[in-house]
Amino acid sequence: MxxxxxxxxxxxxxxxxxxxxxxxxxxxxxxxxxxxxxxxxxxxxxxxxxxxxxxxxxxxxxxxxxxxxxxxxxxxxxxxxxxxxxxxxxxxLDATTVVDVLNLYLKSIEIDASVSSESRTRNIRAVINNQLIPTVGQFNAESLTTLIVYQQIYEHMRKNDYALSYIDITVRTLASAYRTATKLGVITSNPISDLKFSLLTSIEIKPKPMQIETYELKDALTAIKKKRCIKTRMMCIMMLLFGSRLEETTMISWSKIDISNRKWVIREEDTKTASRHVLPLTQISIEIINEYKQLRRKTNNRGQHLFPASRNPKQPISNTYACKKISDGCKFTAHDFRKVARTWWQQNRIDYYIGEMLLNHSKSKTDKAYMQGELDESCRDALTKWHEHLVSIGIKECL
Missing domain, CATH: 3.30.160 (Double Stranded RNA Binding Domain)
Structure with missing residues (x-):
């Protein structure tokens, strides 16, 4: 074309x-x-x-x-x-049609960087452009109803075999857009103020089953070791070591790996929660990172990113390509590393809040009020136990 x-x-x-x-x-x-x-x-x-x-x-x-x-x-x-x-x-700032409401919402999250991370903004933009505008964009902004949403969005996406979880995200994005338009006064009333996924269907959205059980970790490491690309193997290792998200991992730059202070700093624009995240580096993780650095230098790779794009080494590898490389030929996905890490921590009595902090999950207002102290050493101790277990089943041999 x-x-x-x-x-x-x-x-x-x-x-x-x-x-x-x-x-x-x-x-x-x-x-x-x-x-x-x-x-x-x-x-x-x-x-x-x-x-x-x-x-x-x-x-x-x-x-x-x-x-x-x-x-x-x-x-x-x-x-x-x-x-x-x-x-x-x-x-x-005008809202005559649903397109205008959606466009305004997208503007609001793009203008205020503190509201949303870059990855979340990209996802919202994709939902709006690929799903919402084509299906309900032409309707009058204040004439939209739950029935229209059901017929134009839910039925359409179900017929095209979209996952229920993605349909839920689409509906929640539309509802958020209308709440924003109402707050800014560009529409006089919110015609879908009560809209939620459960109004459209009684089917319960079940979480995706974990593809790596804790007793299958050794098999997962064997599968990682068989991957030909060293960047792919190291991405898997980093996500397994720290339970980090894919988008947080692909964006790592060497400047954010602070070996002297033993910490990995993830910028707020690279996190799903749009909040700066600091992970302690254990001695085991430092050894693995240094070994990877030496191996990459042998291929004359001295760029700023741990996982540079093949065609443009000045840019990090794309999340889409990284996801494909990680799951290629394997039963697991990138998110399964995060799930199995969290499960092992729970099974080995790592404090619940320490686990939540390591995963950088969004905190409630109460948690934010009471969890303001320094818990670096507790997090480091938890990761040390986890890393020692991974070493015992052969994670260092994956490089």
Whole structure:
């Protein structure tokens, strides 16, 4: 598929006859039409205004006509021109359709970095662009009902075999977007204020079963050892050692591994909870990290990232590619390392709150109030016991 078709003037006919392209750009106005991968509810794409590399969503077609998109883009451009210091994300605080509500919500979490981590923002953006806009984007913002959500989102996603957990995330994202729009006063009332997944179905969402039991750890290490790529093996080892998330692991840079102070610092923008996370390094983990560093230097890899991308070593490996490499040929996924670590800690009487701190789970307001003391040594002791067990079953041989 060709990437972009440039036209002097965008029209309905152009959109209907240019499906072989990914997007259509209108010269001089900044208006871009981008096709959906698959048409949903007669909507085949969305209009955007591109302003200084920022993409501002205008609406979905054909619910929004070309003329309406062009007029709205002109209004936003004029607002930005008159207010040079106004962020593009705030140039259009209007909510006529569901698209506007969703766009506003996305703007709100992108503007305030403390609200959401980068990975969570990416996930929300994907849910909005791939699921919500194609299915309910064209509806009037204040006319949306639970029945419409059921028919357009739940039924559609069930027919296309999406996991219940992903449908739940989609519904919760829509509900959050409406709560935000209501708080900001861009809609007078919230028509889906009571919306929740349990209203759409009585089916209970069950957690995915753990693919690595604690007694199967040795078999898992054998599977890791068989992986040909040293980066993949080390990613598995790090997630197993610390119970870290995939996105936290792939983003590790050498500057955040502080050997002298024996700690690994994870930036708040790299965590799911959007809070800085510090993990103590045990002597065993330091030995493994140093060995990996030496092995990587033999391949002339001296970049800033522990797991650089193959095509662009200045960037970290992508989460999607890393996930695929980790699970390739194995029954386990990246998240199973985190699950089995937590299970072993529980079985070996590691304090519950220490386990929660190591995993960097979100804390309740009460926990935040009472868990403000330094628990570094308790966390280090817990990890030392865990690492000693992993060494006893051969984790060092995986490199």
């Amino acid at each position: 060709n990437k972009t078709l440039r036209v002097v003037r965008l029209s309905k006919t152009t959109i209907q006859k240019s499906r072989k392209y990914f997007r259509i750009s209108e010269d001089g106005t900044g208006v871009v039409f981008q096709y959906y991968r698959e048409p949903v509810n007669n909507c085949i794409g969305s209009f955007y205004l591109v302003n200084k590399r920022q993409w501002i969503l205008l609406g979905a077609w054909p619910a929004m006509t070309v003329e309406q998109a062009r007029h709205k883009a002109a209004e936003i451009s004029l607002t930005l021109k008159r207010n040079a210091n106004l962020p593009a994300a705030l140039a259009d």
